[in-house]
Structure formats: C-alpha cells, structure tokens
Amino acid sequence: MWLVKHNVPFDVAFQMDDVTRTAMCIVLAEMEGGEFDWDSMCWKEPSNGT
Known part of the structure; x- marks a missing residue:
C-alpha cells in the first residue's frame, strides 16, 4: 500500500x-530523505543536525 500511496498504480504494485x-x-523513501544502508539492509538513524 505504501507504493500505491506514492502513486504507483495498484495493479502494478501488487504484481511486482x-x-x-x-x-x-527503499528508493522512494530515500527520495523523501531516508537513508538506507544496503550493506546491512537496515535504515540508518536520522541525524538530528548535530
């Protein structure tokens, strides 16, 4: 459903x-500012700007 929320057609999202x-x-979330570590397959903690 996350893909559908981000404008991927329902039938396309559920056929993948x-x-x-x-x-x-992951790619769409990174476009929104998330950072994914592909080596560990985990999301990096967001920095608080310090």
Missing part, C-alpha cells in the same frame, strides 16, 4: 515480485 517491490519502497 518481493525484491522489486522492496527496492522501489
């Missing part, structure tokens, strides 16, 4: 395989 769907979610 798990790997593609995960990658698209």
Whole structure:
C-alpha cells in the first residue's frame, strides 16, 4: 500500500515480485530523505543536525 500511496498504480504494485517491490519502497523513501544502508539492509538513524 505504501507504493500505491506514492502513486504507483495498484495493479502494478501488487504484481511486482518481493525484491522489486522492496527496492522501489527503499528508493522512494530515500527520495523523501531516508537513508538506507544496503550493506546491512537496515535504515540508518536520522541525524538530528548535530
């Protein structure tokens, strides 16, 4: 549903395989400021600007 919320058509989002769907979610979230560590497959903690 996160992809649909971000304007990926419902039928397209639900026909994707798990790997593609995960990658698209990560890339879209990074475009919104998130930072994903591909080596550890975890989200990095947001810095508080200090």
